[in-house]
Amino acid sequence: MTRVIGLISGTSVDGIDAALIDVTGTELDLKVELIAGKTYPYPPNLSAQILAVCGGEKLSMAALALLDDQIACSFAWAAQEIQNNSDRASLIGSHGQTIYHRPLGKVISPNNLAYSLQLGRGDLIAQITKIPTISNFRAADIAAGGEGAPLVPKVDAYLLSHEEKYTCVQNLGGIGNVAYLPPRSQENWLDKICGWDTGPANSLLDLAVQHFTSGAQTYDHNGIWAASGTPCDRLVEQWLHQDFFAQLPPKSTGRELFGSLYLHQCLADMEPYELSPADKLATLAELTVASIVHSYQTFLPQKPDRVLLCGGGSKNLYLTNRLQALLQSAAVLTTDEVGLNGNFKEAISFAVLAYWRNLGIAGNLPKVTGAKQKMLLGDIYQSFANVVS
Template sequence: MKIIGLMSGTSVDGIDAVLIEVSGQETDLKVELLAGETFAYPEELRAKILAVCSGKPISLDKLASLDDAIALNFAQAAQKIQSQKSPAKLIGSHGQTVYHRPPLIEGTDKNLGYSLQIGRGELIAHLTGIKTISNFRAADIAAGGEGAPMVPKVDACLLSHPTKTRAIQNIGGIGNVAYLPPNQELNWQQQIRGWDTGPGNALLDLAVARLTDGRQTYDHNGQWAAQGTPNQQLVAQWLQQDFFQQSPPKSTGRELFGQDYLNQCWQDMEQAQLNDSDRLATITELTIASIAHSYEQFLPQMPDEVLLCGGGSRNLYLRQRLQAKLTSAKITTTDRSGIDGNFKEAIAFAILAYWRVNSIAGNLPQVTGAARAMLLGDIHVP
């Protein structure tokens, strides 16, 4: 089956669109990437999304308009990535997350979480004429889960190794990990773990925009940060934040690691009299240290290999610093194992759509904390 996958993450860089061909079911799953492209949001639309993500109030009327605009852009991305000779039969659209609240734990009662992805699937289905699956996180959350991370089962089917322990580390706006034991081990699927590790590129991108008055949105290849020296004392101080100490299952977003969090870090860095490059090096180091700390505290063992994906995997300085922290693991990318790291998340939501129409559960309860495995996504027929 040919499937389109659509994804825009917490970095709000644009819409990652893929066209893949899928065969098999789960452990025999095979994927061929036929096309992949990132379609930038119009700048005005991106600014509106970032404002909502940062907690700026919005009327229901404007929220409805934003929902429609995102759906239109997603549908256009699907049409552009579409093969005219052999059209796709299905679309998996993650939509754009504008709010994520993990389950609230008060005493012994655990209240349900909430996650809102807009860019409505029914409109995408109508505009493209292709059956569309969307709203993937809701079923897991209804079963008591975090609704994130959503892709560890896909990672397990595509990237597990017969003899090596692997950690698949996505570094988008937020970082998340899927821990994969060797797939030749007995009951290996029950040993898969995953959670959000903390900030990925979100704080770093906000810092770059702040230092350049918005003229630059990211640190290309980490070149600016590489000129500085990270302040390890500040990083150690920031790692005391409650989220980093919380045991999995856990998830997070811009609601925690956003502009307000950066403002607090900025005050600390001003008091420490850091220059601009030292500030970027220190914020980059927080991402690195949060990943390493997460592995040391919560993994059953350190992985043999760490396979990076997402925008942060292209940051050479970040990769070098992570290798310096995780000396026992080989740091590489998912590209080396046949899955394009730029489009892995979009590929994953195409597969989750494929599983939904084939009545195959998409979540892993031990990862998200859901009471049971669930069919993920709402089906929209054009």
């Protein structure tokens, strides 16, 4: 048994998710137990700076280095806090904070490689915590010609697949992504797994709430505000013609596409319809739901028997109810209902990816990311306490 800490801050930049887990097995016999999970908010000035940089604010190299250090210190602090009253972890897997992601569809470089930058340097986390730390998970997949995302479907496959049922694991973070898991009883089932980013999830909704309340409110609790409005189906249909939704997988996206500029374009599109703020939120929520359903109908090889939701949006009752209404025959559940904590599933996944990296087990699925081969994911950093002179 190995005790591992997983750390991640997602597109919403609402805090660092930390998961302390015990891991046994390797792949088919993989088992995890969540010992502790908690979200540690960034200091307000740090989260504001991260969001500004994600939104395109220019930084000097000195300021970028300082931001990298500040994020790493926040991650290290979260790793130390999550271990309180627990046995010490022997490994940390830190995804870091994505501040820029350029998928293959937007490549302008001659080598035709994607690009993804996560801040929160693993070497500093290792030195502060005195625990070996694995970070920079996306680089190896990108070097092999992949998107570097999504990276968790292999973990989903071993923790959430079903012997007989077709399963979709749908993450509703700032951006939505899906892992399609065929039944384990099928021959070569692992080779049939696919996945991709489906489009916006909480990112546009949270930005809209902040816009309508001048920052007084950061999100729509349980989707209550959106549920009080009426979506404009004509606008949703118009937005679904955006190029990303028609793009064949593998594909990934982020705030670079579905961020503030996209929201303001949506708000401009709404002006002729004289919608209330509640109607506007309902329409943006319907875009999230409709883009997921459109993605399933267009790209899945088989309709799912069940859809397992995770991420912050899985707590949004309006989103989950609309998904169930549109998916009809598929049972819409949360990963919590099948034994895996949905709030910390991404953090758990990066703990597992670090565990695999330490054992020399590849973490990516080339069919999902577009990489040319399976790769060991992550750079390993030892602390001084663990380096033999």
